[in-house]
Amino acid sequence: MQIANGNRPRNQASDFSGRRKFLLAFVMSCMAVLVVRAIHLQVFKKDFLQDRSRYVDTVSISSYRGIIEDRNGEALAISSPAPSITVNPKELGQDDEGAVSQMEKQFRKEHGGEKLSDSQKQEVIGLYREQKVAKIRQLEKLLDLPTGKVNNILVEKKDKGFAYLAKKINPDLAEQVKALKLAGVGILREFKRFYPSGEVTAHLLGFTNAEDVGQVALEKSYEALLKGTDGKKRVIKDGLHQVIADVENIASPIPGKNLELSIDQRIQYLAYRELQNAVTVNKAKSGALVVLDAKTGEILAAVNQPSFNPNAKDELKEGLYRNRAFTEVFEPGSTVKPFTVAAALEGKYIRPTDLFATDGVFPVGNHTVRDTHHYGTLDVEGVIKKSSNIGVAKMALKMPTEYFWGMFNKVGFGASPATGFPGETDGRMPVMKRMRDFDKAVLSFGYGLNVSVLQLARAYTALADDGVLHSVSLLKRDEDVDAQRVLSQKTAKTVRTMMESVITKEGTAYEARVDGYRVAGKTGTAKKAGAHGYSANSYFALFAGLAPASNPRLVVVVMIDEPSAGQYYGGLVSAPVFSKVMGGALRLLGVTPDQENTMPILLAKKTP
Structure with a gap:
């Protein structure tokens, strides 16, 4: 027992000795690592340590806004790198110790490496400040800022840590700013929205603000889809x-x-x-035009006049960027007469062979319906061809109010087209329960209701696609799953055939013809309503039509507001625009002509 007790202290001492040696070796290893690291930094990385202004920061990485493109993949709105110049007023307003230190080193080299006296240090600081002032002036010149602008920011925002000097500038210009090496002046990575089509698609696309957030039109309505999510990194x-x-x-x-x-x-x-030319030639106030695919309801074009350049945001005025085709309403006049005829035929209140006396004046209660000319007795096709107010008014009075009103409502009048475009109008229909005979009469030829160009174009799809009314879309799609039948195929085809007579020499829109294609359409010349009733000399000139009439592919509606160059009828002002746009669009889409005699005649004329 004594031997065992005598050995226990020696074993414990031996154990402690081993631990001490291990601990000492570990400490020495750590010291060696530190010495090596110190030598590495002080010998090989001494410049890094000497620059006391370096630090770690977390910065945001701007995300790329999505591209808006047309149905064929052509870019309509893209984002390109456009750095912004920022300033930290606190830092720019102070002396940069790092820069002063570097200048002191250079001064010592130039003076034999001697230690600087206090007066020499002040000389260096003075030189630094002179150079800083010169750089600030150069900065203002590069950024096209008024002289003294930077100093004003330093005074006004001296307690702030951030201010913009210039937003979204050319990257080459940003590199020139960076080369000035001004402490407190930074470059922020951002993107600038660019619209290659400029004024042509301005009303559809809209524009973004300085923070790249959509403000109007599709840029606004699809903001959640187009905007990205910024990233973060340590630098x-x-x-x-x-x-x-x-x-x-x-x-x-x-x-x-x-x-x-x-x-x-x-x-x-x-x-x-074509719309721009028509508005200019006719000295009109404004204009709008919509082209629809008659089979899918897709909007292939929607233009307005006057327009604006979305790439020049400083020149924007609110009144210019309203999309009149979608957001403004007017009384459509005679362009709705085909729907009155369709309703009467569909309900069997009239037959195509029925005759209507149109003697220039038709009393309805205490009011009078008039035609611009005395057409005599007309059949149903004649009523459409000559655009007789009296003829369609007599048809309307044959129908129950609820039924007649319901047909206009079924083709989309008084309801939003539901494209999702900001500010899209519902239009206005008269209150059915308050309608009297005269209300029915004027509704039959397009007064008492308000529609947009897009609503009118949509309604015409029911005539174009054999009685099937299409929803309308600004997004590309293969088919319209929301299409609904509102007329029988027979009625739609009958009315469409009647509308072809409008494009004849005896009709009101001979100027709407398209070489090689059968065209069906309807003119409209609607007086403008004012504070004191309808104007005597201010009109909306309208034309709505479709082609090829045998199997329509496109619907085009043209509205020109207040033409004042002498002509104001829809058949003379808007129909020629329709002809050029419809003809060009059909050829661009490769639609086969359906009028066999026209093209050979044209070719024969060109043959010597």
Whole structure:
């Protein structure tokens, strides 16, 4: 027992001795690592340590906004790199210790490496400040800022840590700013929205603000889809707030999704050019035009005049960027007469062979319906061809109010087209329960209700697609799953055939003809309502039509507001625009002509 007790202390001492040796070796190893690291930094990385202004920061990585493109993949709105110049007023307003230190080193080299006296240090600081003032003036010149603008910011925002000097500038210009090496002046990675089509698609696309957020039109309605999610990363910055090295990626930016429209840029440009010319030639106040695919309800073009350049945001005026085709209403006049005829035929209140006496004046209660000319007795087709108010008024009075009103409502009048476009109008229908005979009479030829150009174009799809009314879409699609039948095939075809007579020499729209294609349509010349009733000399000139009439592919509606160059009838002002747009669009789409005699005659004329 004594031997055992005597050995226990020696074993314990031996154990402690081993632990001490291990601990000592570990400490010495750590010291060696530190010494090696110190030598590495002080010998090989001494410049890094000498620059005391370097620090680690977390910065945002701007995400890319989605592209808006037409149905053929042509870019209509894209985002390109456009850095912004920022300033930290606190930092720019102070002396940059790092920059002063570098100048002191240079001064010592030039003076034999001697230690600087206090007066020499003040000389260096004075030189630094002179150079800083010169750089600030150069900065103002590069950014096209008024002289003294930067100093004003330093005074006004001296307690702030951030201010913009210039937003979304050319990347080459940003590099010139970076070369100035001004402490407190930084470059923020951002994107600028660019619209290659400019004024041609301005009303459809809209524009974004300085923060790249959609403000109007499709840029606004599809903001959630188009905008991306910014990322984050840790970086090393120098005293100039410039990133000199990435440390780690915290979250990658997620780009916005692309938006594919139903618009065909070729047809859009064609429609824009012809509408602009018509508004100019006719000295009109404004104009709007819509082209629809008669089979799918897709909007292939929608243009307005006057337009604006979305790439020049400083020049924008609110009144210019309203999309009149979607958001403004008017009384459609005679362009709705085909629906009155369709309702009467569909309900069997009339037959195509019925005759209507149109003697120029038709009393309805205490009011009078008039025609512009004395047409005598007309059959149903004649009523459409000559655009007789009296003829359609007599048809309307044959129908029950609820039924007649219901037909206009079924083709979409008084209801939003539901494209999702901001500010899209519902239009207005008269209150059915308050309608009297005269209300029915004027509704039959397009007064007492308000529609948009898009609503009128949509209604015409029911005539174009054999009685099937289509929903309308600004997004590309293969078919319209929301289409609904509102007329029988027989009625739609009968009315469409009657509408072809409008495009004859005896009709009201001979100027709407399209070489090689049968055209069906209807003119409208609607007086404008004012504060004191209808104007005697202000009109909406309208034309709505479809082609090829044998199997319609397109619907085009043209509205020109207040033509004042002498002509104001829809058949003379708007029908020629329809002809050029419809003809060009059909050829762009490769639609087969359905009028065999026209093209050979044209070719024969060109043959010597």
